[in-house]
Amino acid sequence: MSEKGKKEQDEKPLSLNRRNFLKLTGLAAGSVGATAVTGVGRAEAGERPDGAVCDFAVSHIDTPSYDLKPFKDSGKLARFDYRKASFEHEALKKKSFGGATWYEAMADTQVKMANKNVSGYTHLDWALDQAAWTSYNVAYYDDPSNPASLTTWTPFMGPLHPDLKKWEGSPKANNQYIKKAAHFFGAGPTGVATLKEEWFYTHSSYAGNPPIVFSDKHDTPMRTNEACYIPRSMNRVIVMLTPTDGMLLKYTPSATGGLGTSHGYSRMAELAGKMAEFIRMLGYNAIPTVDCASLIVPQAIDAGLGELGRNGLLVNPELGQDFRITTVVTDMPLEADKPIKFGVAEFCKTCKKCATLCPSKSISMDDEPSYKVACPSNNPGMKKYYVNTWSCLEFWVSSGGGCSNCIAVCPYSKPGTWIHDIVKAVSSKTTAFNRAFVKMDDVLGYGQTLEKHSDPFEWWRSEGRPKTWPKKF
Ligand code: SF4
Ligand code: SF4
DSSP states (O other): OOHHHHHHHHHSOOOOOHHHHHHHHTGGGOTTOHHHHHTTTTOOTTOOOTTHHHHHHOEEOSSOGGGSTTOBOGGGOOOOBGGGSTTTOHHHHHHHSTTSOHHHHHHHHHHHHHHTTOTTSSHHHHHHHHHHTHHHHHHHTOOTTOTTOTTOSSOSSOSSOTTSOOOOOOHHHHHHHHHHHHHHTTOOSEEEEEOOGGGBOSBOSSTTOOBEEEESSOSSOEEOSSOEEEETTOOEEEEEEEEOOGGGGGGOSSTTTTHHHHHHHHHHHHHHHHHHHHHHHTTOOEEEEETTSBOHHHHHHHTTSOEEOTTSSEEBTTTBTOEEEEEEEEOSOOOOOOOEEOSHHHHHHHHOHHHHTOTTOOBOOOSSOBSOOOSTTSOOSSBBOOBOHHHHHHHHHHHTSOOOHHHHHOGGGSOOOHHHHHHHHHHTTOSTTHHHHHHHHHHTTGGGHHHHOOOTTHHHHOOOOOOOOOSOO
């Protein structure tokens, strides 16, 4: 090649196709093993290679990842009292919301902004957001004595049919059938965990915060205004992720950006209610606990659905953080799934994007997890990244539309392009490229999502359908 031609070629911008990306990062030399690279070999830019991430990046392990380095001492956590959560804490109500609940205070901000027709907070957004909560509100504020409640602890349409025997499948087969049913009802990735009492609240988030009691004296679950009894024979938790419409994330924080959250919560309640009925019809006990009775992130980790992220949320290999979590407790014989690991804890050490782009600076910027709690709603004792849920909630109220910035900017939540699949695959095998990957995420514009979309009302004008869910769970 002539000198001129060589110079022209050197000056030509490098298009970011798969081959150039691999050259840039040095991965073409096979530095992380052939499977990590060839696993995405069929994919072109912008396409999701079927099952690429899940097939080669995830290791099944015996110890839940919250008990592996850099985390420590999960066993020192006491059962959490939901009355201390920022959503319920009396001191936070008095300090910041004039005695009102956070939800009332946030709704007030929303109404004021709707009256001013602010983009992202219009009357349309307010009405859709309120409507989207309907199923969850019905479940959350229900009367436990009402057998027609969506998430009742007692059978809704009746238990096993008198002419049918109890279903008897093997625990392994039942695990498959349960997942099939969950996907039929609209769940994304689904797993089964062995129930650990330590993850259950001492006092639930149901109205009046009745205590959760594990009982050897009860054969069936019982929920009253005084207490919620879970028979000790109910030793499995089905954990389901409900994917949200990822397109809405780019409008966070705003009421439009919060629509995925509100509708996601309603779908959680519907999903758990239907799954509990399905299991009862097979002759077993089931409680659609949704997220009212226990910490759902550690149970999702136990059920093999992901790892703990710096922002305290679950990171799933397929969906990143773009989902809600719902649970059903049961005594149906079910094989438990194994926890997984795919490099999130190490990636979080370098990444810090959620912390950097958190508008209230509520997420730790520390290089390593620590025992340092960040607010009175944290449960102390474990070495991890603590999140200041008080300043987070205060921001939600002042912004009037909740916030999902930390979910939106997480590199694992990004659309299923081959670039991000390679990042996930490689970071599951080595930490060597993590710093470069974080930079690359910024260069590709994903780090600026929030600033780039300053007119959320464009969502109302757009004609596109919601992002379709991944084909493979
Ligand atoms: S939800 Fe928003 S305010 Fe709260 S931690 Fe995440 S980014 Fe920060
Ligand atoms: S944004 Fe980065 S640091 Fe935060 S949870 Fe996601 S990977 Fe971890």
